[in-house]
Amino acid sequence: RSARSQRAAGAARTPRGGAAGARPPAALRSQAAGAMNEYEYIYMKKRRDFGRYCNFDDVEPKIIGEVQEDLTRGDMYIEQTVNSVTMHNIPDFSEHSVNTARVQTKSRAMLHMEGGWPKEVDFTEPSDTMKWRKRVEKDPSFTAAVKQLCKNTVPCIEQNQTIDLFEHYFQCEEPEHLPENVTLKTIAVYKDPAEEKRSVTKIAWHPEGPTKLVGSYSNLRFQRMSDEMPTASFIWDVNERNVPLTELRSPSPLITCQYNMKNWDVLLGGCYAGQLNLYDLRQSCSPVGRTAVEASHYDPVYDVSWLGGKTGTECVSVASDGQLLFWDTRKLTEWADQCILTDGSRDEPRKTVGGTALEWMMEAGATKFLLGTEHGLPMLVNRRAKKAPEIGTWFGHEDRGGYGRHFGPVCCVRRNPTNPKFFLSVGDWCAKVWMEELKGPMLQTPSYPAFLTAAEWSPTRAGLFFLTRGDGRLDLWDYFYRMNEVSMSVKVQDCALTSMRINPAFTGGGGGSLLAVGSTNGMITLMQLCDGLVQPGPNEKNLIGQMFDRENKREKNLEAIKKQAAGAKGKETAEKAAVAIDQEQYQAREKAFFADVGMTGDDLGTTLGGVQAGG
Numbered sequence: 001r002s003a004r005s006q007r008a009a010g011a012a013r014t015p016r017g018g019a020a021g022a023r024p025p026a027a028l029r030s031q032a033a034g035a036m037n038e039y040e041y042i043y044m045k046k047r048r049d050f051g052r053y054c055n056f057d058d059v060e061p062k063i064i065g066e067v068q069e070d071l072t073r074g075d076m077y078i079e080q081t082v083n084s085v086t087m088h089n090i091p092d093f094s095e096h097s098v099n100t101a102r103v104q105t106k107s108r109a110m111l112h113m114e115g116g117w118p119k120e121v122d123f124t125e126p127s128d129t130m131k132w133r134k135r136v137e138k139d140p141s142f143t144a145a146v147k148q149l150c151k152n153t154v155p156c157i158e159q160n161q162t163i164d165l166f167e168h169y170f171q172c173e174e175p176e177h178l179p180e181n182v183t184l185k186t187i188a189v190y191k192d193p194a195e196e197k198r199s200v201t202k203i204a205w206h207p208e209g210p211t212k213l214v215g216s217y218s219n220l221r222f223q224r225m226s227d228e229m230p231t232a233s234f235i236w237d238v239n240e241r242n243v244p245l246t247e248l249r250s251p252s253p254l255i256t257c258q259y260n261m262k263n264w265d266v267l268l269g270g271c272y273a274g275q276l277n278l279y280d281l282r283q284s285c286s287p288v289g290r291t292a293v294e295a296s297h298y299d300p301v302y303d304v305s306w307l308g309g310k311t312g313t314e315c316v317s318v319a320s321d322g323q324l325l326f327w328d329t330r331k332l333t334e335w336a337d338q339c340i341l342t343d344g345s346r347d348e349p350r351k352t353v354g355g356t357a358l359e360w361m362m363e364a365g366a367t368k369f370l371l372g373t374e375h376g377l378p379m380l381v382n383r384r385a386k387k388a389p390e391i392g393t394w395f396g397h398e399d400r401g402g403y404g405r406h407f408g409p410v411c412c413v414r415r416n417p418t419n420p421k422f423f424l425s426v427g428d429w430c431a432k433v434w435m436e437e438l439k440g441p442m443l444q445t446p447s448y449p450a451f452l453t454a455a456e457w458s459p460t461r462a463g464l465f466f467l468t469r470g471d472g473r474l475d476l477w478d479y480f481y482r483m484n485e486v487s488m489s490v491k492v493q494d495c496a497l498t499s500m501r502i503n504p505a506f507t508g509g510g511g512g513s514l515l516a517v518g519s520t521n522g523m524i525t526l527m528q529l530c531d532g533l534v535q536p537g538p539n540e541k542n543l544i545g546q547m548f549d550r551e552n553k554r555e556k557n558l559e560a561i562k563k564q565a566a567g568a569k570g571k572e573t574a575e576k577a578a579v580a581i582d583q584e585q586y587q588a589r590e591k592a593f594f595a596d597v598g599m600t601g602d603d604l605g606t607t608l609g610g611v612q613a614g615g
Helices: 003-012 027-039 071-076 126-137 140-162 538-580 582-596
Strands: 183-193 199-205 210-220 233-236 246-248 255-260 265-273 274-280 302-307 316-320 323-328 337-340 354-359 367-371 380-381 388-392 411-416 422-426 431-435 452-457 464-469 473-478 488-491 497-502 514-518 523-529
Touching: 027 265, 140 523, 199 497, 210 255, 255 302, 265 302, 265 316, 302 354, 316 354, 323 354, 354 411, 354 514, 380 411, 411 452, 431 538, 464 497, 473 497
Parallel strands: 199 255, 452 497
Antiparallel strands: 183 523, 199 210, 210 233, 233 246, 255 265, 265 274, 302 316, 316 323, 323 337, 354 367, 367 380, 380 388, 411 422, 422 431, 452 464, 464 473, 473 488, 497 514, 514 523
16 A cells, blocks of 8 residues: 555544544654655544445446437538648748858069160160160061061961851851640530430531531441431531531431532531532521432442532532542532542453542642542542543552552541642551652651541641541641651540541631541540641741652652662563573583593483483
């Protein structure tokens, strides 16, 4: 027990009549004081003031109240995260002490005296120094000494006059191209209102400017189109992304749709059923004209284009049935002209190939039509006056002396706006740049891990083009900056991209700043290009033209070398075939040889023409 408990027990055993806090003897008190020091406490109460003893009994447990468990009440509370943050507004300072090396300074006086004079000349007197100079200048050796010194100083003076030490090099010259960080910003997304997913097959901009765009919606996968799938396409306002501006109704889904360049309220659409729809927004959202079924395509119309005639009513269409048809919208009951697309083989009859892409540009020639086919062959069709259209060139065809064809259908062909004789095509895992005079590709991008679906040239920059991929990425190639790798790659959608169109340069300037990209989920993504992708570099047009011409000459030289090598090889083969061997003379010489070396036997010699030449 502790000392305190012992004292309390002693106090409790005190007789009833006595004091509860009687003092112990002095010896014990001193001993306890030495042991407890300041922890000593003396009770000054009597025993009867301590109260009664507490008696405890064992009883059965008794339920006073009960609260039922309710698990739903736990959702009414949120566990609070306790964060302790200490903040103050006192600026932080640090104190440093540095001992620097002491610099010793001294003050000294200097007297400058003009020297070099003889002792007999007082340099403080101008008259004496003048007399001395005149006497020295009359000395013949003075002239020789001055000439010798001038020989050493003249080159230094000439160098100082030739080289300007303070000259600013290239001050008046502008750099050809400064690489900068290019950016693409998504500013709007236009979603297909239909519940069933449809792909955005084609996109076209309004000719007036980047205010409206039309999107064609369809499903080109074989037998994946349901009977309940909507067939309407939509015109979108750039500033209104929630609701389409106009709905283009059609009995069959539209695969492509284009604005008329002269009459902006008129549109031409190509249907999945093979017919062409003519729309006039001033009258109705339904077709005001439609081609006759017996005169139309019997496969989906993949692309259409308006022709730049005086009337503004001529157009052309291409489909996978292998027909290129020319129309006049004033008479849609029959086509005006027709061209059957063939594979260009030497065998007769030639096979018909389906058309998948179409490109027409007035600057390249009003009679030239650039096509893409299902066999991976771009081709050029010429339509001369009073003559039937005919195929002029099969690009990449081996039977026609070409090479480098695509391994899949040509999805898109686009001419360069500044150099129309050069065009771009995509049809497999790479993009290729062609020239009208060459039968093979002039330039080619590396192969991608995903299939390429569309391509587009910049209308303002000659060396910039865009590619869409099947993995949802958009790639930018800038040949003015570098040609060996892509300049920028952007993830646009999580699904495959199907189409793309950049706003063209319209009257009054501008263009090339907005890019519309379509995907398989029915969304059109509108992207804003930075100034570095819109504004051309200094002398960019001429430099890109020179680069294209250089590559064109290189390909022509390679073709000439191949032709010379093939001609030399053919001549050598003909000469070898012309050499004839006289069998009797060959056997006689062989027999004489074995006789000279002393070899005999029946199995000697070689077989020539089935006859054994033996000894």
